[in-house]
Amino acid sequence: MAALNLQLQTLAAAAPHGNDAVLFFFAQVALLIVIGRLLGELMQRIKQPAVMGQLLAGIILGPSVFGTIWPEAHALIFPTQSSQRQMLSAVSELGVLMLLLVTGMETDLALVKRVRRTAAVTSIAGIAFPFTCGFLLGEFLPQDLLPDPNRRLITALFLATALSISSVKIVAAVLQEVDFLRRNLGQIIMATAILDDTAGWTILALIGGLAAKGKIVLGPVLISVLGTIVFLAFCLTIGRRWIARLIRWTNDHFTIEMPVISLILAVMIVLALITNAIGVHTVLGAFVAGIMIGQSPILTKHIQEELRGLIVALFMPVFFGVAGLSIDLKVLHDPHLLGLALLLIAVASLGKLGGCYVGGLVGRLHNMESLAVAFAMNARGSTEVILATVGLSMGVLDQKLFTLIVVMAVVTTLCMPPLLRWALAHVPLREEEKKRMEAEDKEKKDIIPRLQRALVAVDRSAAGEFAAMLAGWLIGSRHLSATIMETGEADSRPEEAFSPSKRLLESASGAAHKIEVREEKEMKEHPPERDPLDAAAHAAHTQQLRIQDLITLMPAKKRAHGGEDPMADSILTEAKNSYELIYLAVGGYLLDGSSKFPASVEKIVRDFKGAIAIFCCHESHRAKLGEPLRRILVPTTGADFSRFGAEVAVAIAKGCNAAVTALHVSLPKMTSELQYRAGELPRSGRAIIEDMVSLADRESVHVVTKILSGPMKENSILNEAVEGGHQLIVLGSKPRPGETLHFGESVSTVIANAPCPVLVVTT
Helix, strand or coil: HHHHHHHHHHHCCCCCCCCCHHHHHHHHHHHHHHHHHHHHHHHCCCCCCCHHHHHHHHHCCCCCCCHHHHHHHHHHHHHCCHHHHHHHHHHHHHHHHHHHHHHCCCCCHHHHCCHHHHHHHHHHHHHHHHHHHHHHHCCCCCHHCCCCHHHHHHHHHHHHHHHHHHHHHHHHHHHCCCCCCCHHHHHHHHHHHHHHHHHHHHHHHHHHHHHHHCCCCCHHHHHHHHHHHHHHHHHHHHHHHHHHHHHHHHHHHHHCCCCCHHHHHHHHHHCCCCCCCCCCHHHHHHHHHHHHHCCCCCCHHHHHHHHHHHHHHHHHHHHHHHHCCCCCCCHHHHHHHHHHHHHHHHHHHHHHHHHHHHHHHHCCCCCCHHHHHHHCCCCCCCHHHHHHHHHHHHCCCCHHHHHHHHHHHHHHHHHHHHHHHHHHHCCCHHHHHHHHHHHHHHHHHCCHHCCCCEEEECCCCHHHHHHHHHHHHHHHCCCCEEEEEEECCCCCCCCCCCCHHHHHHHHHHHHHHHHHHHHHHHHHCCCCCHHHHHHHHHHCCCCCCCCCHEEEEHHHHHHHCCCHHHHHHHHHHHHCCCCEEEEEEECHHHHHHHHCHHHHHHHHCCCCCCCCEECCHHHHHHHHHCCCCCCEEECCCCCHHHHHHHHHHHEEEEEEEEEEEEEEEEEEHHHHHCCCCCCCCCCCCHHHHHHHHHHHCCCCCCCCEEEECCHHHHHHHHHHHHHHCCEEEECCCCCCCCCCCCCCCCHHHHHCCCCCEEEEEEC
């Protein structure tokens, strides 16, 4: 063993170079990933944050455990001064930016807006109390704990920041585990954590800028503060819209793999460099980049998961592992340092708990609710580790103080989950919450909320313009991102100039405006100051971007496409760019008395795998296209595709303040039993209609219900359309097998004989 240790010492003394250095680097990364992920799994199984396991992996591999048990092997694998350590630190530094990017992407500013008063008061108090305590503690620290006694003020400010921040990730994980994210109090806790996080990274960025300068000089400090204000104001207003357009353009025009992820990383680095140029730390740039990118409507869940997968699997275990490598728990053998560590934990906890509890009471929360917020905010978690690592790299903290801060972060984080679970268990469910959560449970089966992006293809005719207006109401009421393509030649009447794009923009903007006015009216009737928990219930519905910024008109040159059916090929090519819905009004009018679709429509329906809406209009309907849309008829059967049709009809009605007639035609009992096998009988007509009423009520749409019985459903639908004076029929159906596009005899009959346009939707 002695000979082995001697050989290891010899190898460690001869610093590896070239390929050997790279191999050592790979070994370091592999150890941190494997051990970090395994310990993270263990921590998660005992209901603790996984990042604590990754931090623990670094502590085990560092001087505290591995370095004590086998110092020679530790010195060989993890040398303190070598090119490998620099390579590992570089990956760790990139990991910091990536972690802040994801944190920003998960930040929901809409949540903060509705509960801003309670969240702001709680956050300010929760930061001010521990910040003051931390600053005073820093002013009285022994000089041997200061990296540079001449910069005590900067170290004190850094320590104050370390004691005042919270970890939004840990808070979110615990709230999700106990199913409290949907509760009103859970939303206030999240909003407070978001404000804490945002304020913490901004303060850190400013203090980091001061640390880089070495001293506080009024001129540069003022420039940094003003630069930060201008930077944040620009990024969260104009910059946010620019980034959304840039992400959409990149997604639509590049054919290489994962172009959006490359753009996201580039934006993150550019903003990090900008913040560094104005004199603040790069973490603020990465965090703000995440906020901007996270609000982009084109950012699909798939793209987010790919980016998050890379960060969780590689950068998180490496970063927290490297942080753990820098911790030396042997310093706690010193009674003075152990006492200081306990003092640090006590000051941090009492300051945060006291500040948030008082802030919650001032914000009009009840006693137990304020206590729950205080327990939640006391978790430092990954945020503290990142901050401490930044401080160590800047020379603001030394090794001992860094270890003490991380120990404080670990203790407060491990204590938070059981305390928060206990407090939340004593917060009763309000009647308003119960109703809202029941409504949300019903919404889970809806299809439209899962749609993010629509491709609208319409021709330049009176029918196309009317169809575009319908699409605009749908897009505006659901706040979808959309691209509109005008296809084919203009209508044959030269005196009439039709502009489907203009009509779609007008109707979408009008629908969005009506909804905003309605929400503002609700806010005035139920202001947040009256009850912050009730106000939290509306937070998730706040819009993020103007509807005009979500709609794109495709340039004419891009529509040019060769092939047997250039229009269909062009639409299908564009549809590959992350569209979940295609809305079609192409090919002109259908022949009177006919339900045969144009060849282009058949090709698109056959090849596209997402949701499709097909606008069907006969020449005889032309006179009705100029009438205001007041009544929409929706036949419903209770099937999934039929319910999707109901969702589309309700969304259109919401956008134009139309009424919906929900019609269910049940077959005679004997006929019904013959058409369905045992165990597959459909729900009763009353249950189907009640579901339709619930859907309309959630969207504040007036609905009239009718239940009829007869062997010919199509006749009942057509009679109701005539007698009720409906201007639109919306049918949810699915294509039937066959050589031509066919939705069944009933749908075909309705399309061929309807007294008004028909919108057929299918999933």
